[in-house]
Amino acid sequence: MILPITAFGHPILKKRAEDVSKDEPNLKEFVDNMFETMLHASGVGLAAPQVNKSLRIFVVDTQLSIEGEDKSTAFKQAFINPEILDYDGEEEFYNEGCLSVPDIHEDVARPSKVLIRYFDMEGTKHEEWFDGFPARVIQHEYDHLEGKTFVDHLTNLRKIVLKRRLNDISKGAVRTDYKMIFPSQKKNFR
Ligand code: NI
Numbered sequence: 001m002i003l004p005i006t007a008f009g010h011p012i013l014k015k016r017a018e019d020v021s022k023d024e025p026n027l028k029e030f031v032d033n034m035f036e037t038m039l040h041a042s043g044v045g046l047a048a049p050q051v052n053k054s055l056r057i058f059v060v061d062t063q064l065s066i067e068g069e070d071k072s073t074a075f076k077q078a079f080i081n082p083e084i085l086d087y088d089g090e091e092e093f094y095n096e097g098c099l100s101v102p103d104i105h106e107d108v109a110r111p112s113k114v115l116i117r118y119f120d121m122e123g124t125k126h127e128e129w130f131d132g133f134p135a136r137v138i139q140h141e142y143d144h145l146e147g148k149t150f151v152d153h154l155t156n157l158r159k160i161v162l163k164r165r166l167n168d169i170s171k172g173a174v175r176t177d178y179k180m181i182f183p184s185q186k187k188n189f190r
Contacts, residue, residue: 003037003051004179008101008149009170010052011183017047017054017145020080022123024055031078031121034059041178043099045137047144050100052181056081058141062134073134082118084142085127087111094136096150102176104165108153110139 006012020027030053038046038059047058061076089112097105113131116138120126130138140150151159151166159166168174172182 001033001036002040002178003033004181005037005041005046005050005099005176006052007169007172007174007180007182008098008151008166009183010100010181012049012052012054013100013144013149014147015049015054016147017049017056020055020057027080028121031057031059034078035061035076037178038099039064041099041176045141046099047141049144049147056145058082058138058145060134060137060141062137073132075134078121079116079138079141080119080121082116082138082142082145084114084116084139086115088113088115088129089131096136096140098140098150099178100144101149101151101166101169102174102180104151104162104169106150106154106158106162108140108150110136110153114138116142 034046034051037051038061044062045058045060048055057078057080059078063074063076091109092112093107093109095105096108112135113129114135115129117127143149170183
């Protein structure tokens with residue numbers, strides 16, 4: 001099932017997401033829906049707060065990814081209760097976008113390598129270093145679980161420049177090929 005995506009300004013995107021418990025009901029179905037929603041919206045990553053659920057889950061699928069990206073590191077993975085343990089490498093800029101912040105792309109600096117601990121759908125614990133594009137997507141999605149978006153990484157000047165467009169997104173004055181939930185309609189906020 002394709003789920004609607006929460007828009008910038010929605011309170012769930014500003015809240016630290018909650019741990020997934022061992023007996024979380026319908027977890028498999030929910031994660032399948034996240035993958036389906038992400039694919040439908042042509043995203044390479046999606047975090048649970050973006051589908052209006054405050055849970056520490058994000059999914060990544062870089063297999064269909066953006067042109068020009070190195071396909072050799074392409075992967076598809078659900079990250080349950082992830083924890084970033086370490087960073088390495090130089091800070092690099094990359095022009096990021098976000099399904100919750102449609103039509104805005106901005107250069108964001110992040111370390112090129114990240115060590116993350118997470119559980120997969122089988123409940124197996126992993127501790128893995130990622131680098132390059134996967135490390136970029138992982139850090140972007142992890143931010144969503146901490147109540148942050150890429151906008152929080154921008155300079156005050158960029159935030160001022162983008163202010164009106166960000167307000168428009170929050171008000172629903174934006175066109176997307178996928179359904180969105182705007183801050184004024186937060187009935188399902190958990
Ligand atoms: Ni995002």
